[in-house]
Amino acid sequence: MKTRHYLGIMLLFIALFQSCKKDETRAILASDEGIKPATLSLDKNNVTLSKDNAKDTVLHLTMIQPDFGFQAAVTNVLQFGLKGDNFKTVKEVVIPSGRTTVGFTGYELNSYLLSLGVPTGTASDFDVRLKSSINAKITVVFSALASLKAVPFASTSYLYVPGAYQGWDPATAESLVSPTSNGIYTGIILFPEVNSEFKITTERNWANSYGQTADGKIAFNGGGNIKAPRAGNLEIEVNTTANTISFKDHNWGIIGSATPKGWDADTDMKFDNANQVWKLTVSLTAGEIKFRKNHDWGTNFGGANGTLAAGGANIAVASAGTYTIVVDFNANTYTLTKK
Structure with missing residues (x-):
């Protein structure tokens, strides 16, 4: 009877050990090396936009969700950029959670492409990709590029x-x-x-x-x-x-240790409709800032080196002084210019 008792304990120990090994393997799969980016395909790679097809669905995308090695809520953002520009200028469109197919009307696609500053009436080449993320601790991954040639139309x-x-x-x-x-x-x-x-x-x-x-x-x-x-x-x-x-x-403001109100409240910015940017001239101290919408943390942007990221890192302010801040939420860029 003792032998059976000891045998049962040993079997239980082995099972627990194997379970730990499985968890260990799962953690390894969740590392950067084990992440599989999303795959993206477009139903066409050449489209001419006009007022005649503006209300029609002119482009469909199909995607396979990325695999981060474990179950997690994934945020997928479609990025449009100028071909060969490495997305220095980018238009981002958030894909609704769980969607694997999305269609865009001529109006929608036209506005996305025009936001990149391309001419109307002539063909321009674009790179399209998916940016996938789950949290700040796991590396953002990008799908392979899809190519798109399109002719936007003037309509503003x-x-x-x-x-x-x-x-x-x-x-x-x-x-x-x-x-x-x-x-x-x-x-x-x-x-x-x-x-x-x-x-x-x-x-x-x-x-x-x-x-x-x-x-x-x-x-x-x-x-x-x-x-x-x-x-x-x-x-x-x-x-x-x-x-x-x-x-x-629809308000954007700055908040953070470098701002006049610290982390307790926002200092509001003003929108420049002509240039579609937010501006503020303000005295800052050395510290950190973030950009926040409607005085709430539900939508906030951080970043570095002039590039914004949704929910990104705090932006460093190296020294005290009077700064002019300009933020473009279409291009996801910002400048802090010390006077």
């Missing part, structure tokens, strides 16, 4: 927003932009106070304008002054087909 149009916030001058007013000229215009404007009044003009003059007729409704060459529902940076969307206007908070 503007509206202008003169109002009390800038002295009612259409010539210097902030703008709303429609990248696809589809009647939907957006822009971000800093209003100093609630109920700050403004109108919307079609040119930088008062020849034609939109006013408000009811909450969320506007009329061409009619209605009264429109009122900002609250103070702060507000993203305005105007639909000139439906004659509607809406507002939502």
Whole structure:
């Protein structure tokens, strides 16, 4: 009986040892060497974009999820870059969780490609890849490149927003932009106070304008002054087909040990609609900063060497001084220029 008892203990010990070895193997598979990047394929590699196919789905991508060696929630981001540029200028599009196929309309693809600064009406070559990550401790991996040749079309149009916030001058007013000229215009404007009044003009003059007729409704060459529902940076969307206007908070600020408010609160930036960048001139101390949206950690960017990364590392500020900060969330770049 003792022999059986000892034999049972030995078998249990061997089983536990083997289980530990399996866990050890699984940890090794989770190392950089064991990671398998996602695979990406496009249903076409040559597309001509125009207003005629702008509402059609013009490009499909199919992907196989990456394998990090263990079960984990993966974030996949599709990157468009200029061919041979090594993604120095990049447009990123987050792929919804769990999706293995995604389609893009002509409007969507056109706006992505135009954000890279390519000319319209002529073919340009692009590199496309998937960036996959699970957390900051595991190396980001990239799929093999897919090639795309595309001809974007010119379609950008503007509206202008003169109002009390800038002295009612259409010539210097902030703008709303429609990248696809589809009647939907957006822009971000800093209003100093609630109920700050403004109108919307079609040119930088008062020849034609939109006013408000009811909450969320506007009329061409009619209605009264429109009122900002609250103070702060507000993203305005105007639909000139439906004659509607809406507002939502859209603010970016800096936070961190180098900023005036430390890690306790944001110092807000201002959006430059004409150049589609966020700007701030501010006194900083030696320390660290990050960029945060709408005063919340749900969306934040860090980075290094002028390149932004979602949820990335704190950005170092080497010495105290007055800095001009410019951030481009389309290209995911930033500059800190000491005066």
